[in-house]
Amino acid sequence: xxxxxxxxxxxxxxxxxxxxxxxxxxxxxxxxxxxxxxxxxxxxxxxxxxxxxxxxxxxxxxxxxxxxxxxxxxxxxxxxxxxxxxxxxxxxxxxxxxxxxxxxxxxxxxxxxxxxxxxxxxxxxxxxxxxxxxxxxxxxxxxxxxxxxxxxxxxxxxxxxxxxxxxxxxxxxxxxxxxxxxxxxxxxxxxxxxxxxxxxxxxxxxxxxxxxxxxxxxxxxxxxxxxxxxxxxxxxxxxxxxxxxxxxxxxxxxxxxxxxxxxxxxxxxxxxxxxxxxxxxxxxxxxxxxxxxx
Amino acid sequence: xxxxxxxxxxxxxxxxxxxxxxxxxxxxxxxxxxxxxxxxxxxxxxxxxxxxxxxxxxxxxxxxxxxxxxxxxxxxxxxxxxxxxxxxxxxxxxxxxxxxxxxxxxxxxxxxxxxxxxxxxxxxxxxxxxxxxxxxxxxxxxxxxxxxxxxxxxxxxxxxxxxxxxxxxxxxxxxxxxxxxxxxxxxxxxxxxxxxxxxxxxxxxxxxxxxxxxxxxx
Numbered sequence: 001x002x003x004x005x006x007x008x009x010x011x012x013x014x015x016x017x018x019x020x021x022x023x024x025x026x027x028x029x030x031x032x033x034x035x036x037x038x039x040x041x042x043x044x045x046x047x048x049x050x051x052x053x054x055x056x057x058x059x060x061x062x063x064x065x066x067x068x069x070x071x072x073x074x075x076x077x078x079x080x081x082x083x084x085x086x087x088x089x090x091x092x093x094x095x096x097x098x099x100x101x102x103x104x105x106x107x108x109x110x111x112x113x114x115x116x117x118x119x120x121x122x123x124x125x126x127x128x129x130x131x132x133x134x135x136x137x138x139x140x141x142x143x144x145x146x147x148x149x150x151x152x153x154x155x156x157x158x159x160x161x162x163x164x165x166x167x168x169x170x171x172x173x174x175x176x177x178x179x180x181x182x183x184x185x186x187x188x189x190x191x192x193x194x195x196x197x198x199x200x201x202x203x204x205x206x207x208x209x210x211x212x213x214x215x216x217x218x219x220x221x222x223x224x225x226x227x228x229x230x231x232x233x234x235x236x237x238x239x240x241x242x243x244x245x246x247x248x249x250x251x252x253x254x255x256x257x258x259x260x261x262x263x264x265x266x267x268x269x270x271x272x273x274x275x276x277x278x279x280x281x282x283x284x285x286x287x288x289x290x291x292x293x294x
Numbered sequence: 295x296x297x298x299x300x301x302x303x304x305x306x307x308x309x310x311x312x313x314x315x316x317x318x319x320x321x322x323x324x325x326x327x328x329x330x331x332x333x334x335x336x337x338x339x340x341x342x343x344x345x346x347x348x349x350x351x352x353x354x355x356x357x358x359x360x361x362x363x364x365x366x367x368x369x370x371x372x373x374x375x376x377x378x379x380x381x382x383x384x385x386x387x388x389x390x391x392x393x394x395x396x397x398x399x400x401x402x403x404x405x406x407x408x409x410x411x412x413x414x415x416x417x418x419x420x421x422x423x424x425x426x427x428x429x430x431x432x433x434x435x436x437x438x439x440x441x442x443x444x445x446x447x448x449x450x451x452x453x454x455x456x457x458x459x460x461x462x463x464x465x466x467x468x469x470x471x472x473x474x475x476x477x478x479x480x481x482x483x484x485x486x487x488x489x490x491x492x493x494x495x496x497x498x499x500x501x502x503x504x505x506x507x508x509x510x511x512x
Contacts (some may be wrong), residue, residue, distance in 0.1 A: 004399065204383050207345070208444070209372035210400040212365070 008218035013225060016194060020226055023190040027230025027280050028237065030179030031273050035238040037172020038269055043262040044165045055125040055153065057135065059142045060118045062149040069147030074121065076145075082129040082138055087122045091115045118149060125153075180280055183230065187284030191223045195288060220285045227281020231274040239264065295321045295452055295483045296342065301351030303337055303507075311337045313507045315351070319485060321451075324478045326494050327487040329504035335487040336380075338504070339454050342485075343375055344368050356451050373401055376445030376482075378455040382437050384429040384444075390416070391425045394444045401448065415447045419473070434461040442470065446477065453477065455486045459493065471497055 013020055061070060070088070077083050089097065094117040099106045123142075125135065135153045142151035195202065205215050246261040265273075296319040303312040312334045319325050327335050340346040341353060344360055353360040356374050363371060384393050391412055398408045416422050419439045429437055438461055445453060453474070459467035471493060478484045488494065494501055503510040 200383075201385055201387075204385060205396070205400060206369075207343070207372065207377060207379075207383065208397045208400055209369045209375075211369045214400060 005217040005221050009221035009225060012194065012218065013222055016197075019190055019193065023187045024226050024230040024233060026186040027180075027183040027227055027277055028233035030176055030183040030280075031231055031234035031277055032237050033179050034172055034176025034276070035234055035265070035273055036241070037168055037176065038273075039238065039242070039265055040259045041165055041169040041172060042265055042269065043259045044168060046262065055130045055135070057123045057125060057139055057142065057151060057153045059121045059123065059151040060149045061120065061147055063118060065119070065147035070119075073145060073147060077121070077123060082125055082134070084124040084126040086124070089120045089122065091117050091119050094118070094120055180276070184280045184284045184287070187223055187226055187281055188287040190226070191219055191285050192288035194222070195219065216289050219289060220282060223281040223285030224278050225281065227277040227279065227284070228274055229277070230281070231277025234277070235270055235273055295319050295323070295356055296485065297352075297354040299352040301341065301353060302349045303334075303341065303346065304349040311507050312341075312348075315509055317502060317509060319483060321483055322478070322481060324475065324484045324497075324499045325486070326497070326499055326501045327485060327504065328489055328491075328494060328501055330489065333504040334507045335504055336456055339456050339485075339487055342454060343372055343377060373448065374451050376448065376450035376453045378441050378445045378453070378458045380457040380460055382429070382441040384437060384440055386429055389426050389428055390421060390432070390440050393429065393440055394447050397444055397448050411447055415443045419443050435463070435466045438462060438470070442473070450482060452483045452485065455484070457488055458486065459488065459490060464492075467493060468496070
């Protein structure tokens, strides 16, 4: 029976190929929407993970801080339990870092006669000392040290970033869900049309004693294959976008560009998209079959 | 083989297709079901293979209680029967071979057996030269014979035929009846609905008559 179902399904997919392509495209679009958001969230998540593992306190030195003050500061920091590692940035290094983060501002910053950025010490905070209050106290202490202009920590930024990631994912899922529903309904109507077209055949099969399973299996298989095809199309399109943005000099907001190109979806997520396509197809098939079977 | 006890079929709004039908057909019998158009012949046949459900009464076919059959039991019933429809009900997009073999495909008969049985029954009906033709390429008589071949290929216990010669000329009609007689001799119970009086007279078999939904007594 399996061979029969597969053969029937493939034959009929080919016979109605235009209609089926449309249905696949519909699923592909919804999965593409979902996939885009997942890609953004994935890369964003990587950033957050990288950054989140670094809780840093930035200590900005005064312009007139002496070399001695600086080295004494660094020495005293090295011994402390809160400190995981420290990195010193000269004003020049700070400027370069700034320009790398915000390439659009490169021209503006290079036109300045004086480098406005101070020298700074980036302190990576060790595990166990990352509670907001502890960080606050530590930072206050840094501010009072000789040679220090200011100090701050960026925890709120990381938290907010995590929220953004979650929101992105949620937006993607809900948007994908809504479009996905449309896709399921589209496939359902495609399958229903197919069934109507084969009404006579189905009736005769019933009259000679075919079970409902025997009759339904090819349709279900057909709609599932349509779904997988849609999933595959969406992955292909997503990858094409990914590579296109990476290769072209498209004037996208750098952040968005980075989020689209840093890396592609992990294999598990890609497989998930295919699976969702399959499910959408199968659901669509089931939906229309329910209305037909008496 | 077929037993009906106080069977009624009511379509509502005063349209009673069958009223208090009682009849029995023994295994191996050859029975004609006759009556004017609209008398209820087709309805009665449809009750036997559960295309319709009786409003009341009991129906037994080959030992199965048709009235209480579940949805999953219906295919099992139909596989024991061979049904010839008045409008043939052939699949236009399949060849003659495929139309006949389909019945066995559906019941999971292995491929090689399908081939041999299909060829055998098509030969018996004089259709072996049309094996690869499509129904629309055949004459009415040939199409009817394909439909009969399909009904017979699974060697059913009971053959139900609804006006099987309605579209055929007298000579062909007689050929078909002779064929039915042969099948009947081989053991298949045959129930034929028809209003061809000449045929009935010539065949000399038992006759059940329906008159406005009721069984007429002879």
